Amino acid sequence: MDVQEKLEILADAAKYDVACTSSGLQRGSKAGYVGNALGAGCCHSFTPDGRCISLLKVLMTNVCVYDCAYCVNRCSNEVPRAAFTPEELADLTMAFYRRNYIEGLFLSSGVIGSPDHTTELMIRTLQLLRDHHRFRGYIHAKAVPGTSPELIDRLGHLADRMSVNLELPSQTSLSLLCPQKTKQRIIAPMRQIRDNMAQDRESRGISRRSATYLPSTRPKERGRAFAPAGQSTQMIIGATPETDFQILNLSQALYKTLQLKRVFFSAYLPVSSDERLPQNVGVQLNREHRLYQADWLLRYYKFDVSEIISASAPNLEMDVDPKAAWAVNHLDLFPVEVNTAPLEVLLRVPGIGPRGARLILRARRTTCLREGELRKLGIAFKRARYFITCNGKYQGNGVEFCPDALRAQLASPIEGGRHGARSGKVLPGQLSLFGSEVGRAAIGAGDKATMPAGGAIGARQLQGPAAAEVAAVADGVFGWQHALQGRQKVPA
């Protein structure tokens, strides 16, 4: 089998991994070394489905000992199998990088032999890249659950970003669909990565700090930082019956407890005929889209998850985006005066993003902002106008200031293009997963009996009795947040 065939098999096997970002790390170039990294990341191509290709996203091998129902690489699936040697993969990465096809390498793997053996192969590849090819570009490495901590530590010092897949948004689903994986085995490496990063930051801080007034020399031997671009994770949406409420609460818990950079969502596509999985459902792409919008509100707009979604309406609205939905439900806070409102208030206005808000702050020092000026700044004025006044004048263009009228103005059906699964050929009723008998029959809605146990402990992270109640309901039978908080021993 030649390298190109291997590449096609192993890229095809990796394509359902979503995290193809090269962001989070700014690294300059250095004479004699190849490559650098851009803080915001750089996409080098886009597939016909509009997803970015930033990194060479491949598996070390698609041979796997696990049999997870949702995965194309499960051992019971009959697909061609292949494995790269570390030399082949390192050479291919450099050849693509020099042609400016990619920003670096995204290395994941099926579990061949044991997790330790798999990770050793990955470490060998990264060592070749970093030491032999003197590669300074971006490397994203997946930590395989069950790997020993020493190997994770070595891998983290070679990679820029590490990730461990949470796989599914609840533990019940996890134990149903991949019985060989347990939540402790997944969370243990995530926790280790967080701790190693903190430790590494601290020791670097100490080495930089000068203790005396004497001129200090920089340490000659400078090791690589541990995962300087942070940690991310991903989960599959729509294969199991979790609500958006549970998913977003889990995301926020991940950001808070494990300090993740990103949580990725991957809409489930039927890749197997396993009876535990829904088969005849449309692709949950629109749901994924809304979840990402909500995720951005958590990370860049200083929203709390309780503002975006509540247990009584556990799924995000499909016809308006989460920020607009929040705004029309809080009309008592609007309209705001753009010429005086502080940054955090401007960030809450639909149509004004972090960039637009900062441009407004800058521009209003010297200019009185009215419609023309706001349009020049490049904010989405046609959305923002219903929520702002300019120099005391309401900009709402004659539309009644009530939730229904504004909702009609702000409705933004997700543009799915004229082709493919999102083009509107699928009727809304067909998209419903939770109405479908397959999903219900497989997972069952009757697990609520076990809820109090997981919920009561999961509530510890949030403050106040109300927050505790929310967390209890959100965590439900699912126990991820509970596991994030607890300090259980990992079964060997």
Next chain:
Amino acid sequence: MSADAMLEPLGNVAYVHDGTTEGLLSAIFQAYALHEQPEDFSSKAGLQPRLGQSVRYIETDAALASRVKAVIVRKAGRDAWDAVLHASLSDDPSAGVAVYRFVRHVMARPAAANAGLIRNMAHPIAGPVARLNRSVMNERHLMLQFLRFEHFENGIWFAKCNPKANVVPLLMGWFAGRFNTERFVIYDEVHQVAGIYDGANWYIAQTDEVHLPQHSDEEAAMQAAWKGFYDAMTISARYHPELRRQFIPKRLWRNIAELHDEVADGNAKSALPAVAIPSGRRL
């Protein structure tokens, strides 16, 4: 210049320069020297005089240009100079006038009043320069993303591009750092500008003649492998070509290795012969 200064200032006049940043700055200098208020600044190629408009051809003078640069830095700061430099590389015919108005505006006020002016997008005079700056830098970013190098048998890496602005000078620093161990050429076929990196320094050359040697042995195989990877990454259930077109403007496709087959006319490049990569071979 003293002879020019004797002349009566022209009323309705367009200044024509050679299209470079130095040319534009020289023209701005001359507008002050001749006490004229030109209504247009354009390159020789883009000249379209208005009715009854006289035209003044300006010699490019690097010394005058650097005096204008120095005054912009002193009066408005380094950010503003960067914005002016980037705006002057734009293909937009109004770029020259936008820069000229901005220079006049900052010259007429004390430096303290100009601090941060260039970041005010809503300003009637600084705004156009800031927007040109942003559009040129966006074009530069597209080139960082979609430039595709090919390897030739003499060891040179070559990339062809067709940007909307003259961004090759802005690309060279980035790629000379990133690929500092290689020698490469970036050629802009629209502006006929070549950026050349020889392993130590980079240069800009204006040329419309490009003679390329044979591709190196592994080039065809690597392009095929990349195309194979690109096709393998596609999830057909999510097919959404409009979204891709939004991210990769179609005007760039003919110079992007994995997409030039999809361009309708398909005459942009002759396909390289298919060669398999031997396993374990050094690339």
